[in-house]
């Protein structure tokens with residue numbers, strides 16, 4: 001048995017791709033190892049959404065060079081950076097054996113055989129036409145012992161947001177046929193999964209034979225599925241039908257990640273986001289009528305080219321007004337081939353220290369709001385789907401509420417159980433409490449020792 005270590009950078013799509021890589025490699029008798037030091041094969045599944053993610057990949061490659069020298073491990077680079085920067089990777093890192101794009105995951109065994117047999121460097125970054133693209137089917141055994149799992153429902157993006165590399169690295173949108181999605185959800189329940197998150201770059205423009213709202217409703221009806229989530233969405237695809245699905249189906253969890261990116265219409269226009277702040281707020285208001293307890297999270301880019309102090313104040317005020325449960329905010333970094341990178345000189349770069357000062361102010365505001373929102377749960381009893389031991393204290397349990405808030409608690413509820421937890425304290429990022437009851441366990445229980453090791457995500 002040979003060992004493979006896969007270092008995953010970036011988003012949930014990449015985490016899912018890593019699982020599919022691992023499954024493809026099991027046909028070559030590779031088993032996953034949680035550390036690179038004893039690996040025979042090292043794969044970096046990369047992200048190019050921000051410059052920092054790319055820098056992290058290069059520094060990780062530097063660390064793995066030693067393993068190559070000592071053990072002769074093969075090293076491959078996959079994912080979005082591989083798709084976009086194959087030549088630069090091969091030039092800068094002579095010990096990389098192969099480079100492959102997101103559409104070549106199923107070809108991994110073939111790629112590795114070619115590297116081993118011919119001792120050549122292999123590049124496989126061709127797009128697969130949307131009509132011919134076949135989504136990898138998950139092996140449910142990879143998910144054994146987990147309460148919650150991700151299902152890829154589409155890939156790529158047809159939008160042209162001026163800051164984003166996704167259309168260049170993942171190509172045009174392709175939706176997975178809904179029958180495949182439902183089949184995968186059903187197969188996951190056979191190993192104990194009770195919650196699924198439908199993932200894609202822009203899930204609510206899904207076109208796999210039924211609408212995205214219908215897909216959520218149908219997934220919620222799969223026997224054994226108790227909770228349904230999804231990520232990520234574009235505000236202009238937040239349809240009335242999707243809002244209605246939140247009103248009628250309680251198994252769709254009360255959390256919506258709705259990236260706004262900026263609170264200024266001028267900035268949104270340069271970002272090519274296709275909505276105004278007022279339109280965004282109108283959609284959100286409708287959603288909150290349909291599901292009053294919904295937690296809304298967002299993405300914000302700070303220091304986009306041309307962002308003035310006044311523009312930033314509008315983003316700041318929007319955060320205060322919406323009272324997001326959380327946000328992923330980052331300073332803008334230009335990405336290759338994007339519209340914003342090409343027009344940055346024309347629109348005007350924001351100095352780095354100004355970007356950082358704005359980001360710190362925004363983060364401080366968000367932290368205050370998150371603390372206030374979470375503090376409102378103290379004294380309440382919430383329902384949590386148990387995912388395992390707490391990451392901060394292994395003697396405690398860990399799960400998430402319907403609003404996707406992390407809860408660490410004292411108790412003994414097994415993985416996959418829905419437990420009632422009385423909340424005793426709150427921070428900006430989590431709630432803490434004690435178990436008051438746990439449902440009788442209908443799911444397939446797996447001893448925690450058998451739970452697969454976690455994917456290493458940068």
Ligand code: SF4
Pocket residue numbers: 157158159160161164165166167201202234
């Ligand atoms: S919708 Fe999302 S994935 Fe598509 S281009 Fe815009 S930011 Fe990128």
